[in-house]
Amino acid sequence: MEPVIVVNLKTYPEASGKSALNIAKIAESIVRETGRKIIIAPPQPDLALICSSVSIPVFSQHVDNVKPGNTTGFVPPEGAKAAGAKGTIINHSEHRLVHADIEELVERCKALGLLTIVCTNNIRVSRATAMFHPDYVAVEPPELIGGNISVTDANPEIVSGTASAIRSVAKGVGILTGAGVKNGRDVAKAIELGTDGVLLASGVAKAKDPRAVLLDLVSGITD
Amino acid sequence: MEPVIVVNLKTYPEASGKSALNIAKIAESIVRETGRKIIIAPPQPDLALICSSVSIPVFSQHVDNVKPGNTTGFVPPEGAKAAGAKGTIINHSEHRLVHADIEELVERCKALGLLTIVCTNNIRVSRATAMFHPDYVAVEPPELIGGNISVTDANPEIVSGTASAIRSVAKGVGILTGAGVKNGRDVAKAIELGTDGVLLASGVAKAKDPRAVLLDLVSGITD
Amino acid sequence: MEPVIVVNLKTYPEASGKSALNIAKIAESIVRETGRKIIIAPPQPDLALICSSVSIPVFSQHVDNVKPGNTTGFVPPEGAKAAGAKGTIINHSEHRLVHADIEELVERCKALGLLTIVCTNNIRVSRATAMFHPDYVAVEPPELIGGNISVTDANPEIVSGTASAIRSVAKGVGILTGAGVKNGRDVAKAIELGTDGVLLASGVAKAKDPRAVLLDLVSGITD
């Protein structure tokens, strides 16, 4: 599976509105230059605008297991797709979902042709989640999220353990990791530990020079 | 206060993505032709794109009382503003909020210069909500939402009762009503009962000819 | 209105199960000795047992705005009443409720003959809540809850301000305050500032000698 760098802009002021669009365009230019794969997940209100402005895959940060229609202010998978999203993050640690809803959302997204990245917090939950066969499972130990030490240094066992646990029950499910990931070295280590890439946020969203950070990150992907 | 027609597109497939943009442009052209006031609240993922595409005020359907930053998939008021929104609906009956959060969100929006429409379900809750001094309180009896009979016919007392209850405790707070509102006659009746306009959704969002419906609605506003 | 001391045992291990019963019996004996009024709100699973064991009023810590029946694990007002509760706390800062649900719960409790204490966080929310005419509004500034400084010292203006704000819109609604309340002096000060008593938790629930603490607290009530 081709390694990927997934950038979640969360709701950082430095990465909302025009700044979100700016970062998306930088990512697009780096993809063009390097041929590597970057996915960007902008703030929900910016989704359609960024989908219409860049050619790299844009993901929704979240979808709700609600029906399209009388669900004011929510985002059903159909709404993410209508906005132009190619996929969605599901069950991010900051926006967790009821168990049965994760399963239904993965099914609904598959039917719509939306790719899915389901977030998890440990090996056991990762393995259970893999049985829903999303496109990716992204394991992030909650205690390391937003910190300065990459999960690949702080807890390499959870990364390799998740990778082997998932591979043993569900071949074909991609494996991402995140929490504290900041540079190309972390990306290289994540891949070495058996993953298909990383999910990160503040390292890019709050960067003074997002281009330099993204270039560094993709440098961790080698053939 | 100038009467207003607030169109909530909810998450209707007929009013998401390109269709949301289409309805927003129709509303803009009618405002240009008639000089009446229309506010449009598109699906959350379409917010920034529509804000950048039309000159009429565009509102967020919902905001969350969360801080900008580590709040993946939510929409803090700052995120709605960065997307270009001029205001927001708060506490829609399909997306209700904790009491203290309503008060805080009204304050946060005021500080950001975002207009607020807080939804309520009866006279008592409307009067209590008016004490937070949002720009508008919009009363919608839940049992009539999505139905065929306009609140102005089914329960005119709740409309006039809300109007007088709010005026007695909080002058300057605009009053809207909704639920079953479909045409210019309903709009005229709502204004006659003491409101400053209507909040409606399916009547426009699911219309075969949104232009005709919107033209009919604004015809209910007379000098 | 007769001053009251409301003791919320929350879910402290030191005040759950047999320990909850023990504290309730101590409170009962102090009421018998002093003639003062104490209300106790034990952990939810201990409610019926304590109601059947002591003669002082026992309150539920929370009720949910759900129908009795297919609502596994929730506590509708009818369930609290069937367990023997004389009233309930509503919208505690640790278990907040949607605005419209607070209004409905106050109405449902009134119809069942259950007394209501609705918690609030500031003057504005307190005044709005008083318009629902619960038996008591209990204002607790969130930043002081669980701390060592009593709200009556740290922010006496919020106490007196809430008292006068509520009295101006809804005579007959009792006023409580809480956050950091620890002893008889704090109780006396709360009453002096215009309230009808206090709501407290850890001061009693985690006390090594709950009898001594409760005796001290009631000493703050004078004729």
Added chain:
Amino acid sequence: MEPVIVVNLKTYPEASGKSALNIAKIAESIVRETGRKIIIAPPQPDLALICSSVSIPVFSQHVDNVKPGNTTGFVPPEGAKAAGAKGTIINHSEHRLVHADIEELVERCKALGLLTIVCTNNIRVSRATAMFHPDYVAVEPPELIGGNISVTDANPEIVSGTASAIRSVAKGVGILTGAGVKNGRDVAKAIELGTDGVLLASGVAKAKDPRAVLLDLVSGITD
């Protein structure tokens, strides 16, 4: 594994307060007479009282993944245990939980010596849940809950399919089924399809003669 009948009294008025205690005592007497295994889950406020009144195992209907202490109105596993519960239902379809919380609650309950019954809605979710190794997984198709046709007649494949799916990934996890279960014939069928018993509610909770219904149910268990 010894077959079991788990009776969830939900919040039915016919099975709250004194009526809950009455049904628990009937169940206890039937266990004494027949030697079969019955677990009862009363309304949350009745938990401690019923635990102290009967010798059969009493379960909490729900636990929250919160810490004991500042969590007013919630029920942490420690609170259920302090009340005397022997176990708990987790993630009932009427009170669903976030995925990671299910895993943590199973771990917390194990550490406390509380038995766990985790509810699920289909085969895929059941298999994923079994990987958390609760004591029981209870599959209940949502569309059949509260209806008149037993899941064992309406959808025997989901019962046998869940049983074999769970057995293939997690030996030692008990399997229950529910939804529409009413009598001994349904119990016998459930066991025949590979389960270790049933989870039911209204059939007992709303019965005019709970003793007759419970006797009929246990008659479905044969050696």
